[in-house]
Amino acid sequence: xxxxxxxxxxxxxxxxxxxxxILHRGGTSLPGKIAYRIDPTFLEEFRDQIETxxxxxxxxxxxxxxxxxxxxxxxxxxxVTNNSGSNMIQGIVAALxxxxxxxxxxxxxxxxxxxxxxxxxANVKEVAKILQPTHFVLTNIFRDQMDRYxxxxxxxEKITDxxxxxxxxxxxxxxxxxxxxxxxxxNQAVYFGFTHKKSAGDLRAPNNTDGVLAPTNDQxxxxxxxxxxxxxxxxxxxGSFKRPQLKYSVNKINSLTPSKSEFEIAGNKFTLPLGGxxxxxxxxxxxxxxxxxxxSAEDIFNALNEDSRIFGRxxxxxxxxxxxxxxxxKNPVGANSxxxxxxxxxxxxxxxxxxxxxxxxxxxxxxxxDAEFEKLHQTALKxxxxxxxxxxxxxxxxKMAGFKNQIVEQDFAKLIDRIKGLPTKNxxxxxxxxxxxxxxxxxxxxxxxxxxx
Amino acid sequence: MENYQLRIAHLYGDLMNTYGxxxxxxxxxxxxxxxxxxxxxxxxxxxDSFKADDYDFVLFGGGQDYEESVxxxxxxxxxDEIKKYIENNGSLVAVCGGFQLLGTTMEFAxxxxxxxxxxxSHHTVNLNSSELFDNMRGKRLIGNxxxxxxxxxxxxxxxxxxxxxxFLGKGEKALGTVxxxxxxxxxxxxxxxxxxxxxGTYFHGPILTRNGNxxxxxxxxxxxxxxxxxxxxxxxxxIPTESF
Ligand SMILES: [Zn+2]
Numbered sequence: 001x002x003x004x005x006x007x008x009x010x011x012x013x014x015x016x017x018x019x020x021x022i023l024h025r026g027g028t029s030l031p032g033k034i035a036y037r038i039d040p041t042f043l044e045e046f047r048d049q050i051e052t053x054x055x056x057x058x059x060x061x062x063x064x065x066x067x068x069x070x071x072x073x074x075x076x077x078x079x080v081t082n083n084s085g086s087n088m089i090q091g092i093v094a095a096l097x098x099x100x101x102x103x104x105x106x107x108x109x110x111x112x113x114x115x116x117x118x119x120x121x122a123n124v125k126e127v128a129k130i131l132q133p134t135h136f137v138l139t140n141i142f143r144d145q146m147d148r149y150x151x152x153x154x155x156x157e158k159i160t161d162x163x164x165x166x167x168x169x170x171x172x173x174x175x176x177x178x179x180x181x182x183x184x185x186x187n188q189a190v191y192f193g194f195t196h197k198k199s200a201g202d203l204r205a206p207n208n209t210d211g212v213l214a215p216t217n218d219q220x221x222x223x224x225x226x227x228x229x230x231x232x233x234x235x236x237x238x239g240s241f242k243r244p245q246l247k248y249s250v251n252k253i254n255s256l257t258p259s260k261s262e263f264e265i266a267g268n269k270f271t272l273p274l275g276g277x278x279x280x281x282x283x284x285x286x287x288x289x290x291x292x293x294x295x296s297a298e299d300i301f302n303a304l305n306e307d308s309r310i311f312g313r314x315x316x317x318x319x320x321x322x323x324x325x326x327x328x329x330k331n332p333v334g335a336n337s338x339x340x341x342x343x344x345x346x347x348x349x350x351x352x353x354x355x356x357x358x359x360x361x362x363x364x365x366x367x368x369x370d371a372e373f374e375k376l377h378q379t380a381l382k383x384x385x386x387x388x389x390x391x392x393x394x395x396x397x398x399k400m401a402g403f404k405n406q407i408v409e410q411d412f413a414k415l416i417d418r419i420k421g422l423p424t425k426n427x428x429x430x431x432x433x434x435x436x437x438x439x440x441x442x443x444x445x446x447x448x449x450x451x452x453x
Numbered sequence: 454m455e456n457y458q459l460r461i462a463h464l465y466g467d468l469m470n471t472y473g474x475x476x477x478x479x480x481x482x483x484x485x486x487x488x489x490x491x492x493x494x495x496x497x498x499x500x501d502s503f504k505a506d507d508y509d510f511v512l513f514g515g516g517q518d519y520e521e522s523v524x525x526x527x528x529x530x531x532x533d534e535i536k537k538y539i540e541n542n543g544s545l546v547a548v549c550g551g552f553q554l555l556g557t558t559m560e561f562a563x564x565x566x567x568x569x570x571x572x573x574s575h576h577t578v579n580l581n582s583s584e585l586f587d588n589m590r591g592k593r594l595i596g597n598x599x600x601x602x603x604x605x606x607x608x609x610x611x612x613x614x615x616x617x618x619x620f621l622g623k624g625e626k627a628l629g630t631v632x633x634x635x636x637x638x639x640x641x642x643x644x645x646x647x648x649x650x651x652x653g654t655y656f657h658g659p660i661l662t663r664n665g666n667x668x669x670x671x672x673x674x675x676x677x678x679x680x681x682x683x684x685x686x687x688x689x690x691x692i693p694t695e696s697f
Binding site for chain 1: 463466467468470471472473475476479480482483496498499517518519520523526595596597612614657658659662663695697
């Protein structure tokens with residue numbers, strides 16, 4: 001059976017979404033793909049109808065996009081956006097097509113809508129060239145599964161090639177990420193970052209961190225302080241390369257828990273209903289973009305504090321007496337961020353890891369050895385369940401991290417009962433993409449969650 | 454009870470650290486700990502000195518092209534001691550870029566050729582090389598791989614991901630014969646290298662986490678060199694072997 005006829009068979013059923021996402025790595029939308037094939041200039045029609053903001057980077061761009069869209073609504077203009085499943089060009093066409101009426105209506109009322117688009121790194125050039133965005137928001141570039149685009153510098157080139165095609169656009173970049181300052185931009189650029197710590201002197205990134213060479217002298221970067229991975233206030237001894245001047249910064253972190261982050265930007269207190277330092281970067285990106293759109297700090301505060309769990313990357317549900325937080329993991333930096341988040345949990349908790357190695361997960365599982373599960377010894381972790389099609393990999397990884405006492409559960413259908421039997425109220429499920437879909441299918445069967453998200 | 458210690462050097466561990474290569478250190482520590490051997494980890498990077506006699510196990514991992522070229526420039530300052538370490542039967546695991554740089558030359562995807570330290574005789578060409586069969590040219594070699602070690606008959610599992618194609622030279626034998634996957638170059642069915650106590654490979658996975666029998670053998674040899682009077686084999690036989 002061809003993929004096309006499979007789609008025909010499954011179209012309309014809920015499995016369609018599941019199969020679709022598995023086959024396309026949460027990627028394209030079929031209607032959009034057809035439209036793009038029929039009329040490649042389709043996207044061009046939108047160029048003068050919308051003001052475009054492109055959000056790109058390897059980790060966290062879905063949340064950054066959602067927060068940017070939310071903030072820009074405070075302009076009182078119509079804001080359209082795409083979801084994470086459609087960040088390639090076909091998907092973007094589909095997303096815009098499906099909101100065409102909304103766009104037209106806004107234009108009739110005399111305002112150009114804003115399109116906040118999450119764009120896959122490799123698609124930035126094509127999309128930017130056609131839509132001529134006014135802003136690029138750059139979150140970070142970390143090593144992703146290498147069966148995708150390869151090296152972080154290749155990813156960086158793909159993004160900067162895109163930026164070059166829109167010379168009038170402003171770059172709003174993460175200044176704590178050394179890669180975004182490798183070369184000067186011809187475009188106007190502003191940077192955001194963290195200034196919450198005093199200089200701790202002369203630090204290095206952890207040994208197993210990527211992207212720590214200075215382009216000016218090929219020496220390993222030094223840091224006054226680090227936030228996570230290779231992000232922080234970096235410099236070289238010879239002064240040839242250092243963190244650029246930050247226009248916007250998080251200057252205080254008041255509290256971090258797995259479900260809430262409290263911090264300050266320019267004296268304004270923010271509460272984000274999400275754990276993890278990396279999510280604060282996403283909020284800061286949205287804040288920075290909002291300020292560039294002349295939105296007041298107060299309006300941005302209101303936009304970011306409106307509670308919602310639209311953030312598919314971290315969601316909570318109740319299974320029996322357990323509060324279960326589901327997080328997606330796909331690469332070492334992402335996994336380390338989740339580990340850091342669990343470290344902010346003062347209570348006892350259990351961990352469920354679900355590893356698959358289908359295309360959408362990344363077919364190479366070796367990255368799990370780059371994440372620092374050893375750090376979990378500093379937490380109140382009580383019990384571990386390892387599952388997924390590649391449960392053995394994770395079981396050995398955690399055994400080698402010193403966690404001998406594991407429940408191994410290969411069968412997705414038995415996971416819910418296993419979770420019900422866990423000794424702690426808090427449970428974290430860290431899953432790769434398709435294993436998360438398979439787990440969610442079980443949740444849906446048990447009436448615990450909707451199948452699609 | 455006497456205190457046994459294994460001194461680990463991770464060559465360029467802050468630059469040559471892709472695809473979980475650090476996991477090889479994790480695996481060595483894991484088995485060492487179970488036989489009451491303490492491990493002492495040292496990162497040896499740009500500008501640091503490496504002394505052959507200071508270490509019992511060395512890991513030299515793979516990196517991105519940029520990091521590998523910067524590493525290659527620093528290597529001559531350490532190459533004499535690395536050669537001495539190898540010739541003195543020091544245990545070393547070299548993965549991907551590290552494996553390439555121990556040889557004579559290596560070629561990046563863009564055609565740039567750089568010198569390895571020539572501690573061993575293999576050389577590496579790029580994916581477009583005329584040394585390759587036509588059908589093997591132009592593609593990265595990515596995917597699951599299985600090989601069989603010809604002496605022990607052991608099967609090793611891993612994941613390969615490389616553009617470089619390595620051809621073994623004089624005095625070198627393969628780590629194994631390819632059962633499925635591509636191996637050193639996709640042509641001659643060899644995968645990796647064994648030279649003295651050097652084990653080179655394109656396996657990620659990482660190799661010592663997935664192939665406990667190989668991890669144990671390398672650990673045993675490293676310990677025997679330092680503590681020849683102990684029956685390390687018996688100790689290692691007494692603990693479980695992770696293999697998947
Ligand atoms: Zn490799």
